[in-house]
Amino acid sequence: MTDLYSDILLDHYKLPRNKGKLAEETHSMEGKNPLCGDELILHLKLVDDRIADISFEGNGCAISMASASMLTEDLKGRTIAEVQKRIEQFRSFIREGKVPDGEPMDDMTSLAGVAQLPVRVKCATLPWTTMEEALKSIPE
Amino acid sequence: MLGRDVRKDFPILNVKVNGKPLVYLDSAASSQKPNEVMTAYCKFCESRYANVHRGIHTLGEAATGDYEAARRAIAAFIKAPALEGVIFTRGTTESINLVAHSFGSKFIKHGQAIVLTPMEHHANLIPWQQVAKSVGAELRFIPIKSDGTLDLAEARKLIDHKTALVAVTHVSNVLGTINPVGELVQLAHKVGAKILIDGAQSVPHMPVNLSELNADFYAFSAHKMLGPTGIGVLYGRPEILDDMEPYMTGGEMIREVFLDHATWNKLPYKFEAGTPAIAEAVSLTAAVAYLEEIGMDRIEQFDQHLTMHALEKLSAEPKLQIYGPRTFRGGVVSFNVPGVHPHDLAALLDREGVAIRAGHHCCQPLMRWLGVQATARASVYLYNTLDDIDQLVAAVRTARAILA
Numbered sequence: 001m002t003d004l005y006s007d008i009l010l011d012h013y014k015l016p017r018n019k020g021k022l023a024e025e026t027h028s029m030e031g032k033n034p035l036c037g038d039e040l041i042l043h044l045k046l047v048d049d050r051i052a053d054i055s056f057e058g059n060g061c062a063i064s065m066a067s068a069s070m071l072t073e074d075l076k077g078r079t080i081a082e083v084q085k086r087i088e089q090f091r092s093f094i095r096e097g098k099v100p101d102g103e104p105m106d107d108m109t110s111l112a113g114v115a116q117l118p119v120r121v122k123c124a125t126l127p128w129t130t131m132e133e134a135l136k137s138i139p140e
Numbered sequence: 141m142l143g144r145d146v147r148k149d150f151p152i153l154n155v156k157v158n159g160k161p162l163v164y165l166d167s168a169a170s171s172q173k174p175n176e177v178m179t180a181y182c183k184f185c186e187s188r189y190a191n192v193h194r195g196i197h198t199l200g201e202a203a204t205g206d207y208e209a210a211r212r213a214i215a216a217f218i219k220a221p222a223l224e225g226v227i228f229t230r231g232t233t234e235s236i237n238l239v240a241h242s243f244g245s246k247f248i249k250h251g252q253a254i255v256l257t258p259m260e261h262h263a264n265l266i267p268w269q270q271v272a273k274s275v276g277a278e279l280r281f282i283p284i285k286s287d288g289t290l291d292l293a294e295a296r297k298l299i300d301h302k303t304a305l306v307a308v309t310h311v312s313n314v315l316g317t318i319n320p321v322g323e324l325v326q327l328a329h330k331v332g333a334k335i336l337i338d339g340a341q342s343v344p345h346m347p348v349n350l351s352e353l354n355a356d357f358y359a360f361s362a363h364k365m366l367g368p369t370g371i372g373v374l375y376g377r378p379e380i381l382d383d384m385e386p387y388m389t390g391g392e393m394i395r396e397v398f399l400d401h402a403t404w405n406k407l408p409y410k411f412e413a414g415t416p417a418i419a420e421a422v423s424l425t426a427a428v429a430y431l432e433e434i435g436m437d438r439i440e441q442f443d444q445h446l447t448m449h450a451l452e453k454l455s456a457e458p459k460l461q462i463y464g465p466r467t468f469r470g471g472v473v474s475f476n477v478p479g480v481h482p483h484d485l486a487a488l489l490d491r492e493g494v495a496i497r498a499g500h501h502c503c504q505p506l507m508r509w510l511g512v513q514a515t516a517r518a519s520v521y522l523y524n525t526l527d528d529i530d531q532l533v534a535a536v537r538t539a540r541a542i543l544a
Binding site: 003004005010013035036037038059060061062063120123 | 481483484487488491499500507513514542543
């Protein structure tokens with residue numbers, strides 16, 4: 001089994017990127033995994049259709065919190081359309097444990113081992129599902 | 141302390157997990173099985189298997205005999221006052237649902253109360269929420285004191301003339317609290333209420349004497365007491381069961397069927413619709429024989445010994461939070477390591493071959509009472525050793541070094 005708790009993942013857990021509130025947020029969304037108690041809030045600052053800034057607050061296991069930290073790094077600066085595509089890529093990456101062709105997953109590659117652990121998949125996907133909900137809440 | 145080395149009877153203890161010898165500390169979720177239980181299952185299927193109560197042939201007679209012998213064995217094991225009150229179900233959950241459905245819907249009335257505790261497993265909470273909703277009854281909860289034991293003074297006030305039923309766990313699967321069920325039975329009966337006891341965590345670990353306890357309903361599962369999955373027991377007082385309607389209808393539970401109506405079979409068959417778990421009942425007999433050979437008193441003492449060792453060792457770990465009473469308790473120890481989510485802890489312990497449970501343990505209201513999202517839980521049984529506990533503590537240290 002791939003080691004779940006790699007140095008990259010632990011680094012994101014212990015020193016989360018973009019953690020905290022956002023001064024000028026335009027949108028936020030709360031996500032929860034009631035079964036394990038993982039919870040987080042995504043804060044977004046949208047300028048036109050681009051994520052100008054993003055942060056998160058939360059409590060949960062190392063997998064969910066590291067995944068949230070990685071998400072904020074990965075999505076900052078992307079347009080909504082790009083984010084939607086990225087969510088799909090992340091999903092299939094977590095399902096299959098394979099990096100999509102030509103789309104590097106960077107630090108998120110450290111989550112590949114989760115694909116073999118059905119009970120932890122929801123930890124890794126919680127931030128991404130919450131992001132999807134956040135996008136749905138934005139009027140077209 | 142157990143009188144012999146039982147570990148050789150459990151082949152799974154030779155399995156390596158992630159390259160390490162297995163340290164199995166999750167028996168409160170489900171226990172491992174000794175050779176005797178597995179052999180009994182196979183032998184029965186190899187030489188005596190047929191459906192029960194139907195076949196007019198040799199194997200049908202043999203299987204029926206073995207199945208009914210299982211009922212007698214389990215009745216003797218819990219000292220059930222009446223054999224016909226011993227009903228085989230699929231497990232504790234189904235046993236409680238049976239009572240909720242067949243007793244609750246008929247005998248719990250609008251305006252009456254069902255008294256529970258906040259430490260109930262969801263299986264002994266949600267069925268009563270459903271009954272309360274459908275008949276218009278009130279749910280009351282005996283508070284838990286800060287030491288993890290029930291507040292009996294409050295229980296005396298809550299169990300009043302409006303109470304139809306008290307439903308309480310014998311041993312908490314999270315706190316390890318052993319509840320004073322004998323006193324609760326008396327409190328319930330004094331006001332004319334019935335009492336159900338969830339024995340999922342007690343029957344495997346201590347002598348249970350239903351003739352002395354005098355509870356109206358008592359529920360437990362085979363898979364937590366060295367037996368197979370898919371079978372459990374409801375003991376009910378026959379005079380109450382007689383007045384209840386069947387839980388499930390179909391084959392075996394009937395006496396006479398006409399096109400437009402039917403009459404019910406006698407106890408316990410009235411509550412055993414369909415083909416029961418026959419081979420499972422037979423291997424449960426083997427589990428009971430195994431436990432009796434060692435002796436439930438000895439098992440209780442042994443579990444206590446391991447649990448006290450675990451409490452002592454874990455208490456010595458800096459800042460580690462331990463839940464539940466410190467003395468007189470069942471063989472489960474729930475705890476939290478600051479800075480380490482229980483799910484991560486369980487995953488990291490698994491790397492060391494140590495199997496524990498992490499999560500809310502189907503006790504979300506109790507987690508809320510403790511003020512946590514989840515806990516890690518180590519639970520012991522007769523095949524564990526003091527060394528297993530030390531491995532747990534070492535693995536906790538390793539996990540903490542990595543994450544916290």
